Amino acid sequence: MPSLDICFSPELLPLYDLRGKVAVVVDILRATSSIVTALAAGVTHVVPFSELEECRALAVQGYLTAAERDGRQAEGFDLGNSPFGYLDGVLAVKGRGVAITTTNGTRALHLSLGADAVVIGAFLNLEAVARFAREQQKDVVVVCAGWKGMFNLEDTVFGGALAERLAGEFDTTGSDATLAARQLWEQAKPDLAGYLLQSAHVRRLNSLEAHEDMAFCVQLDTYDLLPIWQDDRLVANA
């Protein structure tokens, strides 16, 4: 039986051997939720960057550019890190590529590229992630983006939710991280939005916009779509 493990921070990734495994990169608030939403809204592909300047440079190639630093949209970019940027009709996104850079999510993604397959997870596409894991029958490591390298609740409880979906088919008891994440998910599940309101990260993003984003990002299985890393970009898995 393949196993499911959870890495609470990109800083801990050197302790994990991703070879032969599926890495599920998760940054619930908000990078991976936004990437799922972008592809669902008809964006053709998403190219992640670590640096603002290299990301912005893609504009001349016709890309929409999206950048967030410390929770806010960076200046000179078309979009921030809100999933509503792809939904609100202000920008025509269908058929476009998106170049994106975020504080935590991009780093987690780049550090995960040693895995056999790298996919993007969010509550919005939880079942699509679970189905891919079942199809692959490989060990899965959930890579939490965290907050500047630190543990955060929202990415952790996503790991717990995925473990719940895969329990019985995957060994979800082999690491204390997975055991803890499942217990925290049990606490969170009855009212995920209410649960995350206590989190330090959410309180840091304390604003009407942030709360609307969060209410959106905690929806389960809104999109039957799996972003997957292919040829240096994220595309919807066929």
Place this chain on the structure above:
Amino acid sequence: MPSLDICFSPELLPLYDLRGKVAVVVDILRATSSIVTALAAGVTHVVPFSELEECRALAVQGYLTAAERDGRQAEGFDLGNSPFGYLDGVLAVKGRGVAITTTNGTRALHLSLGADAVVIGAFLNLEAVARFAREQQKDVVVVCAGWKGMFNLEDTVFGGALAERLAGEFDTTGSDATLAARQLWEQAKPDLAGYLLQSAHVRRLNSLEAHEDMAFCVQLDTYDLLPIWQDDRLVANA
């Protein structure tokens, strides 16, 4: 109000600024439980080492030597990592110094020395740790030794237990790590030994001796004693 934060792994310590703070180093199974027990049993001081050879070298100076690697006593040492080594009467420990090296605990301790005060925490001396924190009125960071750098349950729920004791006097809501640890402690508290039997680490130590050690290490407030770092050694706080 000072704050209480929890660092889940020594690998994450570079993200924490320990200056001006109290570091509580915790390695429940079993290094810090054993150090508390050793000092309670009349050991005069404990000197921690990273390497086996430098630790063993202290024998010629009259030290008892204690070493654990991968959960087992290392060859050529007087003691392993079991607290019973200080209690079972086989070795006379009263009035002796102990040189110790363990897989996880020593590393966590050495990485914590940038703090204003470094103390040793265990369930066995939980209230002594809480009292010291109240007296100091400085921010506290619980440094979990973890398992080879990874998150573990036993050190985390100790952090949650300390947060519970200090709630109202310390800000225990400022980080997601502390929030999670408190929730996990709530799960663990009614039957701490039973709770930890699920942990990957405990299952790894699956043996009669390990279970006896665990049953000992989960006792609350057995010793009113606080090991504190002073002049390159751990001594009982006056």
